[in-house]
Amino acid sequence: MIFKLSHFQAMILFALMVSIAFGFLSRRPMRERVKYIGWSFLLFALVGIGIGWLMYPFSR
């Protein structure tokens, strides 16, 4: 079984899985969990994309 994922897909999957685990471990009511998972996922993705753009000038 071999997966071919783009950089973006890999980052999104990683962010989603880690956010879900963090949310379930650190928050108790489901509403709080969903809020935490959403925020954590959004920040993972935004920071990842931001760092990608910051490195862009050095890649060429």
Added chain:
Amino acid sequence: MSDESQSQQPDLEVSSAASTPEPAQPHPSQPVQSHVSRTQAAAASIGIAGWLLPGLGHALQKMWGRAAACFLAVGFLVIIGSGMRGNLFQSQDSDAFGRLGYIADVGTGSFYWLAKWLEVKGPDVSRADGDYGTRFLAAAGVLNLLAALHAYEAARGRKA
């Protein structure tokens, strides 16, 4: 402290009775101590169970949502990581990074062997995919260690 203060109040009646030794009686705090050590042992067992099988530590405490989330998140990361042909570190690695990577990978518990079994073609870190796969496997291990620690703390009554 209180035991000391009590023992420092000998009066004459007590000193006269001290010459005839009484049979040793169990200290009142002994049942409490044995209960605490039993709780500690149970918590440690729950932590080890959580490490061996992701989510089992929480499942034993009937925290079904957390158990399912840990099992699925760690399992998914391991499957994707080995599917991307990430490097699964070995115990014989000589450099420090290899040993650290091995500790992180072994954090997945029994899923370490699942990743080995899934990775039939071996690792390929010559491409970015394989490198990402290595990170996925290490992240799965660290996440599972965190979950096992959480289950241990919950069993000790420190976390809800």
